[in-house]
Amino acid sequence: xxxxxxxxxxxxxxxxxxxxxxxxxxxxxxxxxxxxxxxxxxxxxxxxxxxxxxxxxxxxxxxxxxxxxxxxxxxxxxxxxxxxxxxxxxxxxxxxxxxxxxxxxxxxxxxxxxxxxxxxxxxxxxxxxxxxxxxxxxxxxxxxxxxxxxxxxxxxxxxxxxxxxx
Numbered sequence: 389x390x391x392x393x394x395x396x397x398x399x400x401x402x403x404x405x406x407x408x409x410x411x412x413x414x415x416x417x418x419x420x421x422x423x424x425x426x427x428x429x430x431x432x433x434x435x436x437x438x439x440x441x442x443x444x445x446x447x448x449x450x451x452x453x454x455x456x457x458x459x460x461x462x463x464x465x466x467x468x469x470x471x472x473x474x475x476x477x478x479x480x481x482x483x484x485x486x487x488x489x490x491x492x493x494x495x496x497x498x499x500x501x502x503x504x505x506x507x508x509x510x511x512x513x514x515x516x517x518x519x520x521x522x523x524x525x526x527x528x529x530x531x532x533x534x535x536x537x538x539x540x541x542x543x544x545x546x547x548x549x550x551x552x553x554x
Contacts, residue, residue, distance in 0.1 A: 393488050396420055396466040397522045403430040404468045404529055410435060414533050417443035417467040419451035419460060426463065427451025443467060444475040448482050459483045468526040470497035470519065476505040479515050486516045490526030
């Protein structure tokens with residue numbers, strides 16, 4: 389992990405916060421090539437009614453549009469949460485050279501946690517992986533989001549049952 393990785397992960401965290409303010413699970417991603425940001429995105433499956441609108445997919449789409457090429461060899465994807473299986477596949481298809489992620493995703497993480505998709509011999513592209521960059525900050529953002537969501541649900545249930553007294 390180096391200062392450059394931390395710099396770009398901080399940018400991804402800023403995007404994640406934007407998504408969280410909009411009610412989405414706060415995950416942010418950016419694509420960097422030759423030291424400059426070429427793609428960015430945050431989770432938006434709820435607001436876009438699109439199950440594929442994960443931060444990584446949106447950042448890859450943005451980068452491909454900007455470059456005019458769906459192949460992103462030489463680029464690095466920074467994302468605040470370990471990618472799922474769908475996003476890991478997109479990394480291979482886009483030819484991302486390097487993945488840098490923040491927090492682990494113990495249930496659905498497809499890089500090191502519950503699966504290791506990028507290490508599968510059937511993958512026709514190898515992606516270098518660095519995990520744990522600003523993991524505390526990334527994990528805290530997610531924990532706070534889900535804690536607030538659970539509190540809102542409890543409050544709604546109490547209100548609906550008439551037991552909420554203020």
